[in-house]
Amino acid sequence: DFHLALSCGSTPEPLYRRLMYDPNFRDLPWKRVQLWIVDERCVPLDDPHSNFKMIRETIVDHSDIPREQVHPILATQAGADLAYERQLQETLAWREKGHDRLDYVLLGMGADGHTASLFPGSPALAESDRLVVSNSGPTVTPPDRITMTYRLLNASRFIAVMVTGQSKRATIARVARPGGNPADLPILGIRPAGGELRWYLDGEACP
Numbered sequence: 001d002f003h004l005a006l007s008c009g010s011t012p013e014p015l016y017r018r019l020m021y022d023p024n025f026r027d028l029p030w031k032r033v034q035l036w037i038v039d040e041r042c043v044p045l046d047d048p049h050s051n052f053k054m055i056r057e058t059i060v061d062h063s064d065i066p067r068e069q070v071h072p073i074l075a076t077q078a079g080a081d082l083a084y085e086r087q088l089q090e091t092l093a094w095r096e097k098g099h100d101r102l103d104y105v106l107l108g109m110g111a112d113g114h115t116a117s118l119f120p121g122s123p124a125l126a127e128s129d130r131l132v133v134s135n136s137g138p139t140v141t142p143p144d145r146i147t148m149t150y151r152l153l154n155a156s157r158f159i160a161v162m163v164t165g166q167s168k169r170a171t172i173a174r175v176a177r178p179g180g181n182p183a184d185l186p187i188l189g190i191r192p193a194g195g196e197l198r199w200y201l202d203g204e205a206c207p
């Protein structure tokens, strides 16, 4: 089995579509994938802002992934963060000892340096115990979110950070400058403990 956690936003959508229509990638073994959502906006699952709605419409509806292996965050329910944390713990506990972690996480980055729903200066940045928490971002719509924490993300086997477009260029320059602080640029807190981190940038974001 392969535990995959996906972010949303506008950047990865073309990638997700391509995974489905490009014959080179169509044979990804979705039957073996456990699909998780990195962060969710606190809206119903059929709301246009729902991250899961995008994942469902681009991937779930067009692959043979078994429905019980798809894990939406029910972000409008009370205790959604705790429920998702429990679901992750219970599912990952089925794995061999030492492998109870996510295999592949795809992250994006906002122009303010946030990743997942870990926003500059927000309390979730200091969370060292929990795997999933609720958080809020003053610059995003809608502000209320449920998000995976550094603890869970940094335990992953592989983290891909995908950033494209000119609107992210100044932030990428700040991230590349030595001495940056995760409290200001939360993406800098992504440092896998025993895994690999790889950036995927285009020329517009990083000429």
Ligand code: 6PG
Binding pocket: 007, 008, 009, 010, 011, 012, 038, 039, 040, 041, 051, 107, 108, 109, 110, 111, 114, 115, 116, 117
């Ligand atoms: C979300 C994401 C978030 C996203 C960045 C970048 O719910 O918005 O999971 O962390 O990756 O905000 O978003 P864009 O790709 O739209 O710039």
